[in-house]
Amino acid sequence: MAQIFTRSADAWLRLALTAAAGVVPAALLVLAFTVAVSFLDLGWVNIAANLGIAAMKAVLVVWVFMELSEVRGAVRLFALGVLAWIFLMFAFTAADYLFRPGV
Secondary structure, X not given: OHHHHOXXXXXXXXXXXXXXXXXXXXXXXXXXXXXXHHHOOOOOXXXXXXXXXXXXXXXXXXXXXXXXXXXXXXXXXXXXXHHHHHHHHHHHXXXXXXXXXXX
16 A cells, blocks of 8 residues: 555556546547437336446546555445445335335
């Protein structure tokens, strides 16, 4: 963990350029998926596909730019806990909406 904070400015620049060189093509590919799905009429599957694409975008940002790939242990565990909490909140909201009478 101490290695992250002891990098020189040149090392940070190389890391940023390497990350951007890997993420930009991946982000463009995900953008192409988004455009392709928007032209398809798949009914409720469009929602699931768009949520999956959004999850891929979020994973790219978290893994590379927030440097989750370089940390170990508790930080990854807390990141997983945050994702579980968000999923739980969406599940409770969906359950409330779907099972409420008269909606």
